[in-house]
Amino acid sequence: MMTIRQEVEALLAALGVPSSLTTSGDLTVRTPITGEIIAQVSTITAEAAKAAIAKAHAAYLEWRNVPAPKRGELIRLLGEELRANIEPLGRLVTIESGKLLSEGQGEVQEMIDICTFAAGLSRQLAGLTVPSERAKHRMMETWHSLGVVGVISAFNFPVAVWSWNAALALVCGDAVVWKPSEKTPLTALATQAIFERAAKKFGAIPAGLATLLIGDAKVGEQLVDSPLIPLVSATGSTAMGRAVAPRLAARFAKAILELGGNNAAIVAPSADLDLTLRAIAFSAMGTAGQRCTTLRRLIVHESIYDKFIPQLKKVYSSVVIGDPGAQGTLVGPLIDERSYKAMQGALEEARSAGATITGGERIETADVEAFYVRPALVEVSSQTETVKRETFAPILYVLKYSDFAGALGLHNDVPQGLSSSIFTMNLREAELFLSVTGSDCGIANVNIGTSGAEIGGAFGGEKETGGGRESGSDAWKQYMRRATNTINYGTDLPLAQGVSFDIA
Ligand code: NAD
Numbered sequence: 001m002m003t004i005r006q007e008v009e010a011l012l013a014a015l016g017v018p019s020s021l022t023t024s025g026d027l028t029v030r031t032p033i034t035g036e037i038i039a040q041v042s043t044i045t046a047e048a049a050k051a052a053i054a055k056a057h058a059a060y061l062e063w064r065n066v067p068a069p070k071r072g073e074l075i076r077l078l079g080e081e082l083r084a085n086i087e088p089l090g091r092l093v094t095i096e097s098g099k100l101l102s103e104g105q106g107e108v109q110e111m112i113d114i115c116t117f118a119a120g121l122s123r124q125l126a127g128l129t130v131p132s133e134r135a136k137h138r139m140m141e142t143w144h145s146l147g148v149v150g151v152i153s154a155f156n157f158p159v160a161v162w163s164w165n166a167a168l169a170l171v172c173g174d175a176v177v178w179k180p181s182e183k184t185p186l187t188a189l190a191t192q193a194i195f196e197r198a199a200k201k202f203g204a205i206p207a208g209l210a211t212l213l214i215g216d217a218k219v220g221e222q223l224v225d226s227p228l229i230p231l232v233s234a235t236g237s238t239a240m241g242r243a244v245a246p247r248l249a250a251r252f253a254k255a256i257l258e259l260g261g262n263n264a265a266i267v268a269p270s271a272d273l274d275l276t277l278r279a280i281a282f283s284a285m286g287t288a289g290q291r292c293t294t295l296r297r298l299i300v301h302e303s304i305y306d307k308f309i310p311q312l313k314k315v316y317s318s319v320v321i322g323d324p325g326a327q328g329t330l331v332g333p334l335i336d337e338r339s340y341k342a343m344q345g346a347l348e349e350a351r352s353a354g355a356t357i358t359g360g361e362r363i364e365t366a367d368v369e370a371f372y373v374r375p376a377l378v379e380v381s382s383q384t385e386t387v388k389r390e391t392f393a394p395i396l397y398v399l400k401y402s403d404f405a406g407a408l409g410l411h412n413d414v415p416q417g418l419s420s421s422i423f424t425m426n427l428r429e430a431e432l433f434l435s436v437t438g439s440d441c442g443i444a445n446v447n448i449g450t451s452g453a454e455i456g457g458a459f460g461g462e463k464e465t466g467g468g469r470e471s472g473s474d475a476w477k478q479y480m481r482r483a484t485n486t487i488n489y490g491t492d493l494p495l496a497q498g499v500s501f502d503i504a
Pocket residue numbers: 152153154155156157179180181182215216217218219220221224235236237238239240243244257258259260261291292293390392418460461465
């Protein structure tokens with residue numbers, strides 16, 4: 001039987017990653033499935049990163065002249081190449097990040113979907129025509145490409161986040177420089193190899209148009225500080241956002257910040273409890289609680305609490321935890337020991353504040369460096385500082401409410417504002433939740449969970465989640481610069497607002 005390391009080698013070979021890139025180097029790559037070492041990768045030096053950014057800028061200067069629908073053809077080919085590699089790349093995502101096989105493949109499907117979206121978008125980068133107040137004048141908006149887009153991504157969506165940004169940026173005429181998580185360089189190398197094959201099929205593209213820089217936060221900082229990068233899209237913790245936002249602001253660069261969430265769901269008395277149970281199970285325990293949209297707080301009406309919570313506890317105690325590649329597993333490993341310790345720390349804090357905890361314990365395996373835990377249900381009487389913090393692990397805090405206004409108050413009383421849900425059959429409650437006085441999040445759902453967004457909508461959140469929007473809807477506009485044009489096709493020169501300035 002193949003070891004995981006041998007399987008990784010075979011997958012990388014199938015995906016077209018030269019073995020010279022993964023067999024030596026200063027960065028040790030481990031799989032969270034067993035904790036064992038699966039590769040050694042070289043990180044980029046500061047000098048080489050600087051040169052790569054300059055090369056990307058030169059590539060941008062050429063690429064912006066390629067007509068947008070032609071740029072869309074590159075992304076269509078990228079989508080095709082991804083489609084052909086969905087299985088090996090999906091499996092590699094599972095091995096490197098620890099998510100279930102269907103989620104690993106789902107992540108690649110998401111990449112394919114955004115390519116389809118962006119290829120169509122390449123013929124729709126249209127501006128408005130605006131009525132002018134002056135006779136024989138026409139006003140319009142033109143969208144121009146922006147420059148090099150820096151992408152910094154997190155470990156938990158090791159490839160999809162790049163594609164959300166890169167597919168849009170490339171059709172918009174930008175170049176892309178990507179700094180993936182230092183925990184997931186292999187899937188990044190595989191994605192780069194896939195991109196390069198698509199580029200070869202496309203024909204000549206400027207060298208360095210889409211570049212991968214492997215390294216730690218220091219390399220990320222280079223993207224943040226480079227004057228050649230007008231937009232940085234950074235996905236990760238709120239702590240990371242706090243570090244990069246002021247540096248970007250200091251040089252007036254644009255930022256798309258996709259940071260931590262502390263997502264809640266309200267379960268109202270009229271909720272369809274069977275559907276709610278299934279939605280909550282996936283949102284709270286899926287990806288071992290390591291999605292930015294993971295459900296972290298459950299606000300349940302007091303009239304159904306005693307019926308619903310025991311049902312949920314039953315699901316929590318029976319869910320299958322283990323190898324994410326095995327049939328039947330629903331909860332895979334935490335990414336590493338640090339994550340395990342953060343989870344135990346949060347549970348300890350909750351316990352000493354009087355919470356009732358079900359689950360949360362480590363599942364012992366033969367692999368000392370793998371961290372499997374039973375997801376925890378933590379019943380609390382109020383929203384303490386622990387509850388208000390995002391702990392990136394499967395902890396679901398459960399709160400009771402008596403009136404709807406109180407539930408909404410609890411819902412919004414956290415620093416983050418990413419995703420939210422209400423489970424109700426009451427139209428007034430549902431509409432209120434979606435209204436301006438309802439959920440304060442970037443994503444608000446009715447009768448589905450907080451996680452599992454589609455690419456067609458704009459994705460992102462408010463408050464400490466950073467305010468960025470990626471992926472669908474009109475998120476593309478951030479990757480371009482808007483020019484307002486006024487054209488005078490008459491012989492007079494009327495000034496706006498009736499201002500007169502006669503020099504004759
Ligand atoms: P992290 O903040 O530790 O790292 C994310 C990325 O930022 C990595 O590539 C890292 O090297 C880089 N980085 C860290 N500090 C930096 C700095 N000062 N300058 C430049 N780059 C820096 O996050 P993580 O542990 O990989 O991911 C989990 C976190 O990401 C969670 O908080 C989760 O909610 C969040 N997340 C958010 C979204 C979203 O769309 N809102 C999506 C996925 C993950």
